[in-house]
Amino acid sequence: MAELVSDHVLKRLREWGVEKVFSYAGDGINGLLAAWDRAGDRPRFVQARHEELAAFEAVGYAKFSGRVGVCAATSGPGAIHLLNGLYDAKLDHVPVVAIVGQTARSAIGGSYQQEVDLHSLYKDVAADYVQTVTVPQQLPNVLDRAMRTAIARRTVTAVIIPGDVQEQPYEPPAHEFKMVPSSLGLSGTRMVPPADELRRAAEVLNDGSRVAMLVGQGARDAAAEVREVADVLGAGVAKALLGKDVLSDELPYVTGASGLLGTRPSYELMRDCDTLLVVGSSFPYSQFLPQLDQARAVQIDIDPTFIGMRYPFEVNLLGDARATLRELLPMLRRKEDRSWRESVEEGVRRWWTVMERRAGVDAEPINPERVFHELDPLLPDDAILTSDSGSAANWYARHLRIRGRMRGSLSGTLATMGPGLPYATGAKFAHPDRPVLALVGDGAMQMNGINELITIAHYWREWADPRLVVAVLNNGDLNQVTWELRAMGGAPQFLPSQRLPDFGYAAFADCVGLTGRKVDDPAEITGAWRWALDADRPCILEFVTDPAVPPIPPRADFDQVEKVTSALLKGDPEAWSVVREGVKAKVQEFLPER
Structure with a gap:
């Protein structure tokens, strides 16, 4: 039997290392469902009870595996149901690819059953990449770009495949005019800011006597470096809620979560500091940061669209958290006066006593x-x-x-x-x-x-x-x-x-x-x-x-x-x-x- 577009979708996902697809059946993806049967259920079809739950399952899988989460849904109502989970992924910067069915090309524009303008529907949640596959030769490029964009930008992308296209024989893009060949794979990278910007950041941090750090999920791979910087600077470290698992709460200077759901010592850390270092966090609650004229501040983030937000940072470092901290560390001077650190640790001890009493x-x-x-x-x-x-x-x-x-x-x-x-x-x-x-x-x-x-x-x-x-x-x-x-x-x-x-x-x-x-x-x-x-x-x-x-x-x-x-x-x-x-x-x- 000739390979169909639906067969090649699953083959391409396998080549990208996708092992699970969270989904719920519908006739808008019948071609894909038949292909799943032919493929021996590879990648694994995980059946949710509702498309919203399928999207949330994909987000949870991506958050805890470090891999791309993939979900699939039928046209019309299925695509609509995915949206809440997809917005959750987008706003928490989680790579998720949605594969969505659509009515047959011959019926598009005819107010056909379950016909929804999916490009308009998805243009915000999948703003970085949403495309419809209209001919078989288009498929590999669209799917590859959806995967790469989701990974590189830690966001949601969407691939829309009309039902009749799913059942067409697959043809790869030819070496011809207006064909777009594609390839697999994406290597990692470690972006580091220029040395002069690192020196400016070090000057701010070295001049401070009461340094506070706030770390988010973007610092997860830099836990060792965060600990080392905190030790050198004698800093207390608060965690954004999405960064709760970045550092162990057994460390005596870790003040716990910050913000509306946060702890008293995290609030006090921000209230009393004179210097702030934010690593890998787009923490939204500026009222839980220092007063706007209180602290000199440095931010490290890999996303240029979130640099300089929330606080008047003096130095904004665009780079990978781990690599940037490693380059910054030799420029930092150890603070011999540990009185600030001791006061932070005392606040943490007092807080856990309060928590025990409240419980x-x-x-x-x-x-x-x-x-x-x-x-x-x-x-x-x-x-x-x-x-x-x-x-x-x-x-x-x-x-x-x-x-x-x-x-x-x-x-x-x-x-x-x-x-x-x-x-x-x-x-x-x-x-x-x-x-x-x-x-x-x-x-x-x-x-x-x-x-x-x-x-x-x-x-x-x-x-x-x-x-x-x-x-x-x-x-x-x-x-x-x-x-x-x-x-x-x-x-x-x-x-x-x-x-x-x-x-x-x-x-x-x-x-x-x-x-x-x-x-x-x-x-x-x-x-x-x-x-x-x-x-x-x-x-x-x-x-x-x-x-x-x-x-x-x-x-x-x-x-x-x-x-x-x-x-x-x-x-x-x-x-x-x-x-x-x-x-x-x-x-x-x-x-x-x-």
């Missing part, structure tokens, strides 16, 4: 902070953590300490609900021999997490390490939004929008062949975690938590306090429990150390 505050029935605090010492050193958006992200950011080979991520920039579980699925396909924990709220579970459990139940027997633990905070409330209504909008809790219907998450796990356990007694938390981490299959821990425990930011400003007070006075139905739990949590920061 120990009684709640009704369970304090969600205690759930995460008791997980922390039990985490395997090779665990992969995913979190969903919502109040669970606060506790993930503040209570869980990265160490060993741990990895962790969440929807950092889009902050969409729903990726926690499909990220975990993608992580298991990337690392089937490592334990994965998904930390999610009941809102995210009801949005799409329940469906993802069906996918997990379908595939888990293939994984060398079957452990995938899903922790659900069941508080019956869209808790983060409730807090934002109170703290940022000055409005009371609106029950019709915030209260969630009751659902048995642990019981549902049993229905699909997994295992589950409901926990409503604080004394059972540690035992439940141990049980889940020893399980022989994926399991769901349903923790019944108190919605009145507020995710207090590291510094609640006067405006937020005023608006919360206003919301409570307007008749918030949870008014007094919020006051009670908020005061109990906040007071832990002011108690003398035992």
Whole structure:
């Protein structure tokens, strides 16, 4: 049988080293589905329950494997469903290629069934590269450029293939006019700024006496260099949330996450520093950086479109984080006065004492902070953590300490609900021999997490390490939004929008062949975690938590306090429990150390 365009698509993906494609079937990709059968399911077709979940699975796979994530969808509604996951990839700078079907060329423009203007639909999310394959000879160049662009620019690209083109005999581009041959492969590179710019940066950093560093996911391959620079400069190091797994939290000068979901010592680090070095981060919250006239600042980033953003940097270094820091290090002078570093480390020690006390505050029935605090010492050193958006992200950011080979991520920039579980699925396909924990709220579970459990139940027997633990905070409330209504909008809790219907998450796990356990007694938390981490299959821990425990930011400003007070006075139905739990949590920061 002659090789068809659809056959060559899969062959080309295999040649690029693609091993998994996350997808859901539809007649707009029937040609590809038939080719998958002929190819012996290579690359592997991983069936999601919904195209949005397929896109999130591809993002999770890419984040935790370091490779390109690939997803596929049918024309029309399937292509539309991919968008939320693709925007998550774009905004978090994750390489993902979407392969999308389209109606037959003869019907385009005729208002045919499921016909959507995919170029217009994808022109933003795949702005760096979106193309339609209209003739077979066009295919290799389009697919190769989509792969290279996604890798090089760490972004989303899209390849649109009409259904009739998928079923045409494949013809390679000829050595002729208006043909575009192509080739495979892309080598890595280490971009380094000019020496005179490095010397300018070193001068700024050497002149400072209170140096703060902020590192993001762009510094992940430069962890050793970050540690060495921090040691030379006597600096404290805060982490953007997407860079949570860049450095171990066992290092005494690592202050943890920064920003709205961050820690008190990270806030104090930025408040009190006189010099700032940002490495591999496009951290968006400028209010959590030093005052604009407070610190001299240097930025290192590999993306020229994100250089110089967020803060008036004195020196902007365009380059690979690891290579740039290696060139910069010999130019830096060791700071002999370590008083700044000692004050940072003291703040970190105090913070972990506060976290322990906050986790120990009684709640009704369970304090969600205690759930995460008791997980922390039990985490395997090779665990992969995913979190969903919502109040669970606060506790993930503040209570869980990265160490060993741990990895962790969440929807950092889009902050969409729903990726926690499909990220975990993608992580298991990337690392089937490592334990994965998904930390999610009941809102995210009801949005799409329940469906993802069906996918997990379908595939888990293939994984060398079957452990995938899903922790659900069941508080019956869209808790983060409730807090934002109170703290940022000055409005009371609106029950019709915030209260969630009751659902048995642990019981549902049993229905699909997994295992589950409901926990409503604080004394059972540690035992439940141990049980889940020893399980022989994926399991769901349903923790019944108190919605009145507020995710207090590291510094609640006067405006937020005023608006919360206003919301409570307007008749918030949870008014007094919020006051009670908020005061109990906040007071832990002011108690003398035992």
